[in-house]
Amino acid sequence: xxxxxxxLEDNAGFAEKLSKIKKDLEVCRQEKDEYLGGWKRxxxxxxxxxxxxxxxxxxxxxxxxxxxxxxxxxxxxxxxNAFALDPPESQWLEGVRRIYSQIEKxxxxxxxxxxxxxxxxxxxxxxxxxxVVKTDQEKDDNKVVGEAQAGYxxxxxxxxxxxxxxxxxxx
Amino acid sequence: MSKILGxxxxxxxxxxxxxxxxxxxxxxxxxxxxxxxxxxxxSKVSERLVGLLAKRQAITNPxxxxxxxxxxxxxxxxxxxxxxxxxxxxYPLRESQNGGVEIEMGGKWLRPEExxxxxxxxxxxxxxxxxxxxxxxxxxxxxxxxxDSQRKATKDAGEIAGFNVxxxxxxxTAAALAYGFNKKKNEKVAVYDFGGGTFDVSVLEISEDxxxxxxxxxxxxxxxxxxxxxxxxxxxxxxxxxxxxxxxxDTMALQRLKEAAEKAKHELSTTLEHEINxxxxxxxxxxxxxxxxxxxxxxxxxxxxxxxxxxxxITAQVVKDAGYTIADINEVILVxxxxxxPAIVEAVKKLFGREPNRSINPDEVVALGAAVxxxxxxxxxxxxxxxxxxPLSLGLETFGGVFTRIIEKNTTIxxxxxxxxxxxxxxxxxxxxxxxxxxxxxxxxxKTLGRFILDGIPPAPRGTPQVEVTFDIDANGILSxxxxxxxxxxxxxxxxxxxSGLSKEEVERMKxxxxxxxxxxKKKREIIEAKNIADTMIYTTDKAIRDSGDKIPAxxxxxxxxxxxxxxxxxxxxxxxxxxxxxxxxxISAQKIGEYxxxxxxxxxxxxxxxxxxxxxxxxxxxxxxKDNDGKS
Numbered sequence: 001x002x003x004x005x006x007x008l009e010d011n012a013g014f015a016e017k018l019s020k021i022k023k024d025l026e027v028c029r030q031e032k033d034e035y036l037g038g039w040k041r042x043x044x045x046x047x048x049x050x051x052x053x054x055x056x057x058x059x060x061x062x063x064x065x066x067x068x069x070x071x072x073x074x075x076x077x078x079x080x081n082a083f084a085l086d087p088p089e090s091q092w093l094e095g096v097r098r099i100y101s102q103i104e105k106x107x108x109x110x111x112x113x114x115x116x117x118x119x120x121x122x123x124x125x126x127x128x129x130x131x132v133v134k135t136d137q138e139k140d141d142n143k144v145v146g147e148a149q150a151g152y153x154x155x156x157x158x159x160x161x162x163x164x165x166x167x168x169x170x171x
Numbered sequence: 172m173s174k175i176l177g178x179x180x181x182x183x184x185x186x187x188x189x190x191x192x193x194x195x196x197x198x199x200x201x202x203x204x205x206x207x208x209x210x211x212x213x214s215k216v217s218e219r220l221v222g223l224l225a226k227r228q229a230i231t232n233p234x235x236x237x238x239x240x241x242x243x244x245x246x247x248x249x250x251x252x253x254x255x256x257x258x259x260x261x262y263p264l265r266e267s268q269n270g271g272v273e274i275e276m277g278g279k280w281l282r283p284e285e286x287x288x289x290x291x292x293x294x295x296x297x298x299x300x301x302x303x304x305x306x307x308x309x310x311x312x313x314x315x316x317x318x319d320s321q322r323k324a325t326k327d328a329g330e331i332a333g334f335n336v337x338x339x340x341x342x343x344t345a346a347a348l349a350y351g352f353n354k355k356k357n358e359k360v361a362v363y364d365f366g367g368g369t370f371d372v373s374v375l376e377i378s379e380d381x382x383x384x385x386x387x388x389x390x391x392x393x394x395x396x397x398x399x400x401x402x403x404x405x406x407x408x409x410x411x412x413x414x415x416x417x418x419x420x421d422t423m424a425l426q427r428l429k430e431a432a433e434k435a436k437h438e439l440s441t442t443l444e445h446e447i448n449x450x451x452x453x454x455x456x457x458x459x460x461x462x463x464x465x466x467x468x469x470x471x472x473x474x475x476x477x478x479x480x481x482x483x484x485i486t487a488q489v490v491k492d493a494g495y496t497i498a499d500i501n502e503v504i505l506v507x508x509x510x511x512x513p514a515i516v517e518a519v520k521k522l523f524g525r526e527p528n529r530s531i532n533p534d535e536v537v538a539l540g541a542a543v544x545x546x547x548x549x550x551x552x553x554x555x556x557x558x559x560x561x562p563l564s565l566g567l568e569t570f571g572g573v574f575t576r577i578i579e580k581n582t583t584i585x586x587x588x589x590x591x592x593x594x595x596x597x598x599x600x601x602x603x604x605x606x607x608x609x610x611x612x613x614x615x616x617x618k619t620l621g622r623f624i625l626d627g628i629p630p631a632p633r634g635t636p637q638v639e640v641t642f643d644i645d646a647n648g649i650l651s652x653x654x655x656x657x658x659x660x661x662x663x664x665x666x667x668x669x670x671s672g673l674s675k676e677e678v679e680r681m682k683x684x685x686x687x688x689x690x691x692x693k694k695k696r697e698i699i700e701a702k703n704i705a706d707t708m709i710y711t712t713d714k715a716i717r718d719s720g721d722k723i724p725a726x727x728x729x730x731x732x733x734x735x736x737x738x739x740x741x742x743x744x745x746x747x748x749x750x751x752x753x754x755x756x757x758x759i760s761a762q763k764i765g766e767y768x769x770x771x772x773x774x775x776x777x778x779x780x781x782x783x784x785x786x787x788x789x790x791x792x793x794x795x796x797x798k799d800n801d802g803k804s
Contacts, residue, residue: 042192046192048191077427078449081450081451081452084451085451085454085459122228124214124224124227128226128227129227129228130426132231142215146423149426163426165422166230
């Protein structure tokens with residue numbers, strides 16, 4: 001009798017230990033999964049960041065000049081406005097024109113190209129409407145009919161949209 | 172699981188951010204911009220335009236361009252706010268069957284949440300393209316004063332856009348999260364948000380695990396756009412005084428002026444005076460007219476002082492409404508682009524008697540905070556909290572007592588770095604690795620963490636042996652330093668437990684110490700480095716003479732000897748210029764050996780000694796490894 005009880009007790013103790021060990025193992029497994037997951041995620045984040053960084057570096061290099069070129073556009077605007085007044089021809093005016101062409105040379109060197117807007121269909125991806133003009137011709141609807149400020153492309157990117165007058169058909 | 176996107180769905184502009192590597196960062200839209208106008212339009216050909224494109228065509232299509240839909244979302248048609256906005260908005264509104272608001276766009280009647288959903292849909296598509304994977308889960312922010320119906324409608328907008336909206340978060344709470352204030356306990360935070368079209372103030376109470384909004388206030392029709400308008404009005408009036416021309420009626424000129432006004436406002440945040448210069452702005456009978464105006468920060472502040480005063484009054488009232496006094500507020504956060512204006516920073520500082528938090532871009536702080544909330548839900552931020560940085564640089568002493576950094580301060584740990592060093596003398600068979608911590612240029616100014624000797628290096632001329640030194644810090648800040656002779660693979664190492672055992676004060680003291688001595692240390696280091704270069708040059712030249720002395724004419728040798736004596740004399744002193752000049756002289760003479768030998772037997776001649784030769788105990792870096800701490804002890 002006594003023996004049997006002892007064995008039973010041992011068994012009970014063993015079972016308890018076993019279940020505790022199993023529980024510990026379960027916790028360990030969960031922790032392992034959590035840590036492995038975290039580690040993988042950190043690695044992935046790092047690799048993604050690295051990839052994105054190199055991509056960004058490329059764009060930055062490519063368009064590093066964008067800011068200064070944008071500021072220069074203002075000077076070009078000044079010339080545009082001046083020439084728009086149709087000043088009388090003179091040697092002096094010719095000289096000023098040549099200064100402007102020097103600026104245009106710099107632009108073309110950096111791939112900056114002035115948009116041609118006249119009579120084109122209004123397209124918000126390259127134009128910004130600043131004024132609407134009514135037209136009674138249906139075929140002239142939504143056309144660029146004037147330019148407040150020239151637009152410029154740099155490669156396939158819009159450096160600055162053209163600020164334009166847009167016609168609107170009204171009966 | 173994919174990332175949770177944080178979205179600041181604003182009245183005029185929206186922004187989105189995501190947590191990556193434990194840090195929130197803004198996700199740019201397809202056009203490459205960090206914010207997207209919250210504007211939707213239906214073009215003539217029934218194409219849906221969202222963001223910048225919708226904005227650019229707005230005036231050609233006033234009835235089909237919907238902006239400020241946030242002002243209407245979740246509201247009843249009969250709300251006072253809606254009544255007021257109805258008069259200001261150019262697009263038609265009507266009451267829906269359940270008393271809500273409906274907006275007409277392209278002949279269809281839509282709920283404001285459907286408009287908001289179009290903005291969210293664009294953000295979703297752009298984010299998916301940028302991040303390269305599907306985004307399903309999102310956190311969207313709303314003003315703290317939004318009621319249940321407005322929150323519900325915002326959530327619906329997210330769901331219409333195809334998102335699983337994990338949480339609707341208060342904008343000021345998001346700002347507090349971006350600054351990490353959720354870790355502060357029992358603090359009261361005021362958030363002052365001056366955006367393009369709205370002004371909001373909130374007072375938050377941060378407790379153990381909640382951030383509670385105690386009070387809110389503001390003006391839904393006060394913002395940076397009002398400032399721009401004031402500037403434009405002023406310029407128009409000034410120009411009229413100068414030229415007698417009313418430029419306000421010239422749309423083309425007004426366009427140029429608007430841009431100039433905005434630029435002036437931005438410039439005056441950093442400068443005290445700005446020149447508004449628009450040549451050939453217009454012309455009249457007398458010829459072309461130019462606009463040239465001096466605009467000062469003082470003038471700008473005078474123009475908008477009423478707005479700033481009003482915002483300060485509202486802020487004081489909100490603090491009072493929260494049941495606090497000004498002195499109870501522990502932190503103030505600035506949100507919204509207009510808070511870049513120095514006068515606003517000053518006004519807030521004066522009101523609260525403390526410096527407001529403004530280190531995070533005020534246009535982006537809310538979106539960044541929403542991403543932080545996403546990170547918390549995802550468990551990302553928890554992980555990163557475990558990552559520490561080394562407060563001070565770690566390195567070793569090299570020839571001449573110079574401190575050579577291996578791991579720079581503020582490096583995230585765990586990390587490991589390896590550099591290869593060499594010997595300073597011929598036949599040197601052991602090197603001492605003296606491990607130091609600190610920011611001083613010279614070893615003596617820094618704290619010694621430990622030292623050990625690696626011996627058994629086979630005798631060789633100086634600069635030849637390669638000793639690889641690895642510094643490895645584990646996540647607990649325990650530093651292991653290992654030195655290995657590459658020829659024999661013999662190695663020695665030491666483990667230093669206390670590398671991060673410095674108190675905050677000690678770290679601060681050491682950093683300040685370095686700052687105070689920066690100039691003097693730099694000079695000292697420069698002299699030592701110059702001496703090392705000279706020393707190496709003498710060594711290599713002597714060696715060249717030893718190796719092929721019989722082939723070199725005596726006059727060259729004599730000249731070199733004389734220059735060497737001069738240089739050796741200079742090396743006894745401490746004059747950097749003198750050492751450099753004498754080194755230069757010596758180098759010119761020494762090069763004659765190479766020139767002579769080269770001329771004599773063209774190919775295969777001795778290379779002239781160059782300044783690129785290894786400097787003594789050497790920095791002859793062969794590679795600079797930076798590995799993750801994977802699998803290492």
